[in-house]
Amino acid sequence: xxxNSDMYSQHIxxxxxxxxxxxxxxxxxxxxxxxxxxxxxxxxxxxADSGLAKEVRRKDDDINQMExxxxxxxxxxxxRRQPAAIDLRLxxxxxxxxxxxxxxxxxxxxxxxxxxxxxxxxxxxRGYIETRHIGSRVRRMIQDALTAFARFDPExxxxxxxxxxxxxxxxxxAMRELVTFMMEDPRSITRVLNIIWVLRSLERIGDHARNIxxxxxxxxxxxDVRYIGLKRMxxxxxxxx
Amino acid sequence: xxxNSDMYSQHIxxxxxxxxxxxxxxxxxxxxxxxxxxxxxxxxxxxADSGLAKEVRRKDDDINQMExxxxxxxxxxxxRRQPAAIDLRLxxxxxxxxxxxxxxxxxxxxxxxxxxxxxxxxxxxRGYIETRHIGSRVRRMIQDALTAFARFDPExxxxxxxxxxxxxxxxxxAMRELVTFMMEDPRSITRVLNIIWVLRSLERIGDHARNIxxxxxxxxxxxDVRYIGLKRMxxxxxxxx
Numbered sequence: 292x293x294x295n296s297d298m299y300s301q302h303i304x305x306x307x308x309x310x311x312x313x314x315x316x317x318x319x320x321x322x323x324x325x326x327x328x329x330x331x332x333x334x335x336x337x338x339a340d341s342g343l344a345k346e347v348r349r350k351d352d353d354i355n356q357m358e359x360x361x362x363x364x365x366x367x368x369x370x371r372r373q374p375a376a377i378d379l380r381l382x383x384x385x386x387x388x389x390x391x392x393x394x395x396x397x398x399x400x401x402x403x404x405x406x407x408x409x410x411x412x413x414x415x416x417r418g419y420i421e422t423r424h425i426g427s428r429v430r431r432m433i434q435d436a437l438t439a440f441a442r443f444d445p446e447x448x449x450x451x452x453x454x455x456x457x458x459x460x461x462x463x464x465a466m467r468e469l470v471t472f473m474m475e476d477p478r479s480i481t482r483v484l485n486i487i488w489v490l491r492s493l494e495r496i497g498d499h500a501r502n503i504x505x506x507x508x509x510x511x512x513x514x515d516v517r518y519i520g521l522k523r524m525x526x527x528x529x530x531x532x
Numbered sequence: 533x534x535x536n537s538d539m540y541s542q543h544i545x546x547x548x549x550x551x552x553x554x555x556x557x558x559x560x561x562x563x564x565x566x567x568x569x570x571x572x573x574x575x576x577x578x579x580a581d582s583g584l585a586k587e588v589r590r591k592d593d594d595i596n597q598m599e600x601x602x603x604x605x606x607x608x609x610x611x612r613r614q615p616a617a618i619d620l621r622l623x624x625x626x627x628x629x630x631x632x633x634x635x636x637x638x639x640x641x642x643x644x645x646x647x648x649x650x651x652x653x654x655x656x657x658r659g660y661i662e663t664r665h666i667g668s669r670v671r672r673m674i675q676d677a678l679t680a681f682a683r684f685d686p687e688x689x690x691x692x693x694x695x696x697x698x699x700x701x702x703x704x705x706a707m708r709e710l711v712t713f714m715m716e717d718p719r720s721i722t723r724v725l726n727i728i729w730v731l732r733s734l735e736r737i738g739d740h741a742r743n744i745x746x747x748x749x750x751x752x753x754x755x756d757v758r759y760i761g762l763k764r765m766x767x768x769x770x771x772x773x
Contacts, residue, residue: 355758359756366624370620373614379607379610379611380607470721473721474718481711518593518597
């Protein structure tokens with residue numbers, strides 16, 4: 292290869308690397324925004340702040356637009372760059388993680404909707420402590436899943452998947468208590484149901500964080516670890532790739 | 533081009549077409565299985581048939597495996613065939629639709645779980661008629677979304693998206709009635725909650741059918757119609773592509 296064409300192909304490949312880096316950065320900033328939406332929605336709920344809740348609902352469309360934009364970029368890279376191996380996995384993982392983040396944004400908007408209802412109907416008599424606790428845990432899961440993505444860290448990703456299982460248990464306990472409470476105090480049903488829907492949304496957010504973590508493992512290890520259970524997932528993560 | 537190399541490239545492109553056809557067929561048979569899962573889960577609920585409900589739960593992993601398989605095939609085609617234009621959109625739409633179908637399978641398994649609980653806790657005093665009605669509508673939506681995929685029919689896909697909006701309204705009405713009923717008869721709370729969770733799952737299934745319909749419109753028209761509202765979606769569908 293003569294020097295000019297070598298420089299040309301280096302130039303192309305540098306540009307391609309920049310594009311990949313750019314799409315990853317877009318995903319991470321979408322993640323930051325989504326994480327803030329969850330945090331604001333929870334704060335609106337705890338502080339009965341309907342103004343903040345309305346802001347969360349307004350911002351949901353920004354997140355939708357970010358998903359569309361990332362997805363378009365991914366398709367453009369697939370069509371023009373025809374990536375292979377880890378580059379291809381990065382593009383696919385970005386596209387899938389963007390879908391999960393968009394759904395997390397939807398759940399944050401739903402939490403905000405119930406926060407607004409609770410300011411109208413009056414505070415629920417129970418469930419705030421559990422909800423706040425599960426809320427912090429799933430926010431942390433989102434943060435960790437994104438850090439794992441940023442650092443290509445499958446071990447951190449695995450810990451997110453582990454955490455999801457433990458959050459599910461806490462969710463079930465909280466739900467049982469709220470149902471028992473409703474039976475003892477039927478006048479509280481509509482208000483407690485709002486908290487129940489919030490809990491359900493938080494549990495879904497945990498699932499999406501786990502999905503993102505699984506995309507990271509796929510991206511780094513080249514192995515699809517969905518549906519194989521935590522034990523086998525751990526083996527795949529510890530395996531040399 | 534000499535005759536041999538021409539035959540060779542025709543052979544390659546025929547093989548590629550076969551691969552695309554094959555992945556589309558796999559998606560459609562996955563769809564058929566998922567649709568049967570929803571239908572069996574609903575039958576298990578209405579007939580209080582816990583044997584059938586358990587079968588639905590057992591079969592969920594087959595659906596997960598089908599998703600993994602379709603996704604692997606899609607990645608393989610992207611890496612080896614480097615498809616462009618409508619071929620690329622077909623591969624991406626198959627991969628995304630497979631994710632939605634897998635989630636519909638999850639919801640069918642959840643419905644089956646509540647069907648089992650209701651055989652243990654005793655029938656719910658209300659909600660079966662509404663649930664059965666919404667159940668038929670979302671099953672029909674899944675069928676139509678798959679038919680639209682099979683026929684590359686964006687107009688049928690649009691009707692699925694339209695139907696989703698009307699199902700959401702029926703869902704909200706049914707929910708309100710069930711909440712009112714629980715307040716009047718608190719002893720029924722746990723049983724009615726099972727029906728409420730089933731309704732929520734059906735509503736989610738409707739959302740996934742709409743997602744699949746949107747993938748079809750993207751595939752045929754090359755236009756991403758998520759988040760633009762039904763009015764603009766209709767314009768895109770009717771536009772010459």
